[in-house]
Amino acid sequence: MSPEPEPSAPVSLDDPDGDQLVSALALAGSATALTSVVDAALGFLAALAFATIGGADGASITLLRGGAFGTVAATDETILRMDAHQYATGEGPCLDASNTHHWIQTDRLATEGRWPAFGPRAMEEGISSILSTPILGPAGGPHGALNLYSRCEASFAEHQRAGAATYAAQGSETLALAALEVTDDQLAHRIAGSLAARRTIAQAQGVIMARRHVPQEVAAAMLQRSARAGELTLLEYATGVTASMGNTELIG
Amino acid sequence: MRPGPWAHGDLDVLEAARQELGLSFAELWLRYFGVGGMSTATEVEAVLCGALVGSPSERDTIAVALNENFAELGRDHPVPYTGDEARPT
Numbered sequence: 001m002s003p004e005p006e007p008s009a010p011v012s013l014d015d016p017d018g019d020q021l022v023s024a025l026a027l028a029g030s031a032t033a034l035t036s037v038v039d040a041a042l043g044f045l046a047a048l049a050f051a052t053i054g055g056a057d058g059a060s061i062t063l064l065r066g067g068a069f070g071t072v073a074a075t076d077e078t079i080l081r082m083d084a085h086q087y088a089t090g091e092g093p094c095l096d097a098s099n100t101h102h103w104i105q106t107d108r109l110a111t112e113g114r115w116p117a118f119g120p121r122a123m124e125e126g127i128s129s130i131l132s133t134p135i136l137g138p139a140g141g142p143h144g145a146l147n148l149y150s151r152c153e154a155s156f157a158e159h160q161r162a163g164a165a166t167y168a169a170q171g172s173e174t175l176a177l178a179a180l181e182v183t184d185d186q187l188a189h190r191i192a193g194s195l196a197a198r199r200t201i202a203q204a205q206g207v208i209m210a211r212r213h214v215p216q217e218v219a220a221a222m223l224q225r226s227a228r229a230g231e232l233t234l235l236e237y238a239t240g241v242t243a244s245m246g247n248t249e250l251i252g
Numbered sequence: 253m254r255p256g257p258w259a260h261g262d263l264d265v266l267e268a269a270r271q272e273l274g275l276s277f278a279e280l281w282l283r284y285f286g287v288g289g290m291s292t293a294t295e296v297e298a299v300l301c302g303a304l305v306g307s308p309s310e311r312d313t314i315a316v317a318l319n320e321n322f323a324e325l326g327r328d329h330p331v332p333y334t335g336d337e338a339r340p341t
Contacts, residue, residue, distance in 0.1 A: 166290060169292045170285070170290075170292060172292070173281065173285075173292050173293045173294075176278075176293070177278050177281070177282065177293070190282060191282065193286065194282050194283065194285050194286030195286075197286040197287065198285060198286050198287070198288060201286075201287060201288045202288065205288065217309050220288055220309065220313070221309055221312065224312060224313070224316055224333070228329075228333070233320050233323065234287050234288075234316055234320065235286075235287075
């Protein structure tokens with residue numbers, strides 16, 4: 001492993017589909033530092049989790065790097081403070097999930113007894129339930145948790161836990177992949193390239209879902225078939241879809 | 253290995269393509285992630301090794317990642333998709 005980099009400012013994800021994410025990804029696309037790219041990738045996963053899992057009022061990614069916890073992505077300032085309260089008090093679900101490698105959930109912070117210092121601060125922020133899912137890392141390397149926060153009690157059930165586990169597992173893969181060739185700038189570019197491509201394809205799938213009122217899996221299949229029929233790569237076709245918002249003729 | 257409808261001999265056609273391209277599982281997963289794949293690298297590896305039977309959409313997404321790599325090398329798209337007629341690779 002290379003020396004741990006200085007913590008960077010967390011990526012803000014106020015609007016997972018909006019300009020801030022575009023800016024974050026643009027930054028990732030131009031970054032040569034693998035850490036920045038990995039953080040952008042994790043931020044993208046947090047945005048996807050927040051946008052697709054449901055039940056959450058905010059999401060964040062916590063990483064333990066160089067012995068210190070930090071937030072690499074948060075959907076808004078309240079969520080950023082929620083993470084910070086846990087770092088300051090040394091307790092809370094995101095720390096427990098990071099340290100135990102097990103998912104941690106609280107359905108009602110008002111009666112929660114596990115975190116006597118953090119609990120009241122969370123209540124003051126208006127948060128009532130939390131789901132933290134571990135993001136595993138390579139031995140000795142960074143690891144952490146994907147955190148979902150809700151203002152309502154008991155917001156997270158089996159569906160949300162399964163969805164969070166999927167995105168957290170992808171975060172684990174990203175960290176493992178980065179550890180393989182941590183000094184390789186080409187790897188950073190490849191991750192950034194895949195990240196940017198995935199975002200474009202996700203946008204195109206969103207366009208198809210909205211136009212055709214179909215679920216994501218069906219939209220993905222339609223996109224793949226249309227790209228093949230047009231003898232284009234998936235990214236080329238998806239770029240055309242996103243560039244032609246409103247052109248309903250494109251998806252056949 | 254439990255052969256699926258895409259199996260080719262004793263080797264899954266996706267795994268055969270990965271080996272032909274000389275892609276590591278990590279490299280394949282990165283490409284798969286880039287085209288919208290939702291599974292982990294471990295799960296993708298398990299599908300290719302026959303430990304898991306991927307859903308049709310899952311296998312199609314892996315096929316897209318492989319075929320686009322073939323295309324970059326100036327090759328045709330040899331990995332069949334769900335519903336394609338079986339054809340030799």
